[in-house]
Amino acid sequence: MRISVQSEPFDLGRETAEFARARTDMGAVVTFTGVVRDLPGSTLHAMEIEHYPGMTEGALKKIATEARDRFALGDVLVIHRFGRLTPGEMIMMVATAAPHRKDAFDAAEFLMDYLKSRAPFWKREITEDGAAWVAARDADERALERWSGDPAGD
Amino acid sequence: MDVLYFAWVRERIGIARETVNTSAPTVNDLVDELRAREERYAAAFEDTSALRVALDQELSEFDASLEGVREVAFFPPMTGG
Numbered sequence: 001m002r003i004s005v006q007s008e009p010f011d012l013g014r015e016t017a018e019f020a021r022a023r024t025d026m027g028a029v030v031t032f033t034g035v036v037r038d039l040p041g042s043t044l045h046a047m048e049i050e051h052y053p054g055m056t057e058g059a060l061k062k063i064a065t066e067a068r069d070r071f072a073l074g075d076v077l078v079i080h081r082f083g084r085l086t087p088g089e090m091i092m093m094v095a096t097a098a099p100h101r102k103d104a105f106d107a108a109e110f111l112m113d114y115l116k117s118r119a120p121f122w123k124r125e126i127t128e129d130g131a132a133w134v135a136a137r138d139a140d141e142r143a144l145e146r147w148s149g150d151p152a153g154d
Numbered sequence: 155m156d157v158l159y160f161a162w163v164r165e166r167i168g169i170a171r172e173t174v175n176t177s178a179p180t181v182n183d184l185v186d187e188l189r190a191r192e193e194r195y196a197a198a199f200e201d202t203s204a205l206r207v208a209l210d211q212e213l214s215e216f217d218a219s220l221e222g223v224r225e226v227a228f229f230p231p232m233t234g235g
Contacts, residue, residue, distance in 0.1 A: 034235050050161055052227060055211035080234065092235060112235055118213065120227075121234030122161035133162050136231030 001068065001076045003060045005051060007083040012090060019077050019095045026074040026097040028104040032112055034091040045126045049082045049091065052120035056080070063114040070147075071107040073098050078111065080121065113143045155220070157184075159198070160229035163205065166198040181207050181216045184226065198228075206231055 004010075012033055020029045036047045064076045077095040085091060094111045098104040123134040158171045178184040185202060188195045199205070207214050208227040220226070 052158070052160055052208070052211070052229070055208055055227070058211055059213075116235040117232055119234045120160070120208070120229065120232055122230065123233045124161070133230065134233045136233050141231075 001061075001064055002078070003057060003064060004079045005053075005056050005060070006079065006081055009081070009089065010079050010093065012093060015077065015079065015093065016095060019075065019097065023074050023097055025099065027099050028101040029095060029097045030101070030104040030108045031093060031095040032108050033093045036085045036087050036089050036091055038087045039125065039127065042127050042129065044087050045128070047085045047087075047091070048124040048126060048131075049085065050122045050124070051080075051082045055120050059119045060115070063111060063118060066114070067096070067107045067110050070110065071096075071098065071103040072100070073103055073107050076107070076111070078115070080115070080119070082121070110147055113140075113147065116140045117144065155223060156225045157188075158225065158227040160227065162230055163198050163228050167194050176220075178220055180220060181209070181214070181218055181226065184220060185216065204230065 016029070016031050036044070038044050060078050060080065064078055067073060067076055073096060075097040080092040094108055096104045096107040096111070098107065117136060117140045125132050125134060155174060155176065156171060157174045159167050159169065164170050176184055176187055178187055185199050189199050202216055206229055207216055209218060209220070209223045210225050
């Protein structure tokens with residue numbers, strides 16, 4: 001399990017290749033990558049990501065550990081950046097490795113759902129109209145509900 | 155105890171962290187004390203349902219006890235990913 005909170009860019013191809021190569025008993029590797037995108041109808045100059053040093057690493061570790069306990073998972077990787085990013089840049093990635101694809105896909109979704117509203121990151125969009133904090137979406141909070149059942153009963 | 159502010163809470167209050175001498179038994183009591191200080195605190199804590207709190211870096215509730223807590227952080231709902 002590797003968690004990295006960093007300002008530097010990461011190499012998606014290299015990270016994924018290294019992650020996939022690390023275990024020979026895993027039949028599936030799933031990755032998700034978050035990318036800064038332009039806003040509809042407005043030009044995004046930059047996205048600024050603030051975080052809570054110390055708590056962030058702990059929260060991500062807790063989420064990753066929960067994913068590992070909940071699914072038949074061999075390994076987890078989470079990289080999340082902070083600082084000033086421009087459109088097209090990769091913000092974050094998760095990778096999951098499992099013997100079978102369903103656990104790898106489900107675990108990646110679980111990680112993303114929890115990371116969105118339980119890891120202490122805040123985004124601020126800088127456009128020609130000024131700067132605005134991105135509001136949390138109700139849908140992100142609701143997305144957690146589907147994981148609230150008894151994991152053994154899924 | 156150390157009190158930390160993030161995102162627009164930090165912007166409204168104007169500082170990222172401070173040391174507060176308080177005997178507030180719960181987070182809500184601490185919020186009341188801060189609100190009474192100055193308008194910028196009152197503005198930041200106007201609606202606590204729009205805020206989250208972490209005690210010693212664990213997400214918590216506003217009615218939680220502050221006993222033994224060293225670090226309190228206030229921030230808006232998170233927007234990672």
